Amino acid sequence: MSSDAFTALFAAKPVLLAPMEDVSDAIFRRICRQLGADACFTEFVNVDSLLLGCSRSERKLRLEEDDQPTAIQIYGANPARLVEAARIAEAAGPAFIDINCGCWVPRIARRGAGAGWLRDPDAMVAMAEQVVRAVSLPVTVKTRIGWGPEDQMPIVELASRLEQVGVRALTVHCRTAKMGYTGTADWRWAGLAQAAVRMPVVVNGDIRTAEDVQRALAETGCAGTMLGRGAIEHPWVFREVKALREGRSPTPPTPAERLRLLREHLLANVAVRKPGWGVPYTRRYLAGYLRDVEGGAALRAHLNTSGDLDDWLERITTLEARVVDSARGGAHLAG
């Protein structure tokens, strides 16, 4: 993505699909983009595995032509390897390159990767500068507000130091690394970081609904928002954000639409994954698709124990026929 296109993307207060391991794959990115996500991030790519030529990392790097704008996210503890991986990632043609400095998972952060960088902000800034210099694409960083429990979170000073070395945007998951997913995200830190820099700051953490997106932007003055779990629970959130942005009231998905998208997602997963993997992989999205569908809870309970594609399809189709019938009945009664 050119520098101008990058600037234009972030000037439009974008709503972004978060990088999520085992969730934000090419299929889910396409779904979210079709529903209105302005840009997506890949699952994080381990630089050591990538440099070893591991097929899983190479798969994560592969972007279809219509998978734009998508950033490739890399993570690692060694600056030289991050630089090398960034060059490989650049050749895959993403919109920009994102460095993960926010993963709190102990086996990653303890080794100095992900949020581990927050324990040494000087090293983080120096590493980011090396990556920026190594590639022509814009480089962004995603991190947390601090390692925890600092009195004064380093994120505000970090934002301006990262900007000085050429980082083009910063996403802040507004928790410390030590918090993991406990407590609530404190969006004020993203607002303070945005006030300290000219580059776009994206606020992230506990933004679940279109109304949350509007509130987070209004409260922080940030350039954009990023949604993770909210998108898994309800991918239509992106469509709802667009509607609110354009002054329309959001249209919630009908039960039939929910089941249709579940079927499409299932078939796409089955088509690209190894035999026997696509069906169980789809389970993580079930709660979202089947929410507010009459009979959805029972279907979910069943599908969580079934790994048989034909069984899934048959049961989804049966419930679909039932919800379409009941919608017709409702329309008839209303008429």
Ligand SMILES: Cc1cc2nc3c(=O)[nH]c(=O)nc-3n(C[C@H](O)[C@H](O)[C@H](O)COP(=O)(O)O)c2cc1C
């Ligand atoms: C299943 C899952 C996988 C995640 N994987 C990544 C990842 O690969 N890279 C990353 O930067 N963050 C990852 N995250 C963190 C999210 O990008 C996001 O920062 C976090 O979930 C907070 O946002 P939310 O409250 O909207 O979910 C992951 C989160 C979840 C739930």
